[in-house]
Amino acid sequence: MSEHEDLQLVGDFPFVPKQERAQQKRNSLLESGRELFIKNGYEPTTAKEIATHAGVAIGTFYRYFSDKRQLLMALLQDQLDKMLPPEPNWIRTNPEELLAAILENHYKQLEQIGLHQVLPELIIRDPELAEVLIQSRKNWHKRILAGLQLAKKKGRTWPDLELEMVAWSILVILENVPKKEKEVGQKTDYMELAKLICRLVFPPKGMTI
Structure with missing residues (x-):
């Protein structure tokens, strides 16, 4: 649904x-x-x-x-969910590799759809669309926050994380990947991106927390 x-x-x-x-x-x-x-x-x-x-x-x-x-x-009605950043799975054995694969697939799909290029022009002129996008981002935030909370309960995250801020930070990073590629003129290394995001959530391997 x-x-x-x-x-x-x-x-x-x-x-x-x-x-x-x-x-x-x-x-x-x-x-x-x-x-x-x-x-x-x-x-x-x-x-x-x-x-x-x-x-x-x-x-x-x-x-x-x-x-x-x-x-x-x-x-947009048909494609909006596909245009939102993917939801990471923090409790898998190797979250970095999984996240990198998910991200690569997501941005390939986003490029094929192409409509994300039109959204900035529309949002400032269309309050109804802007509200739908805001609600979609809130729903994504709830899902990613729930995943982070589960990972924290299992003792896998930094113990002092403010999880809501981390969830929003991840969303902002993922939303701006196409903009970064356009401005820099360089394709994203999805494994490096996944490592960056996972460092926000997990301590490096072998580090005692």
Whole structure:
């Protein structure tokens, strides 16, 4: 079940297709919108451009979507959970290797979706979307905090950790990996990233706490 299931991003669609051919047209519009939003930005992209890119008439666009915002929100509704940072597992035998593998898979998936590039532009203009993202981050924080609390009960973490702060710190680090790669122009070493995060949680091996 989605963590934001009760926060609907889109209202009723003008028409929800059941026939395969109509579904293909709607999916083509969704994919065209995704590509154009990523390439040109949300604001410059028009419904007419999306329709043209999808190879359909503008009337067909409005048959399925009220406007370009509804189309974008439909895209986000399906992908939002996948765009959030992954949830580490702190009690596995080798959390660093596991976390590195999870992170690499997550950022490859994020790059394929591409919509994270559009979010900064949207959040300042769309309070509803901003609220959904805030709630999603809060839900992620609760999950990661629960994992940290379990690890602490098992005596695996630094004993004096303020776990809520650690959870938020990890989230901020993971959220900014794409920004860091863009600014520095260098791909992330996921094992080094996993080591950094695990050092926030665990003492080095062999160290007495």
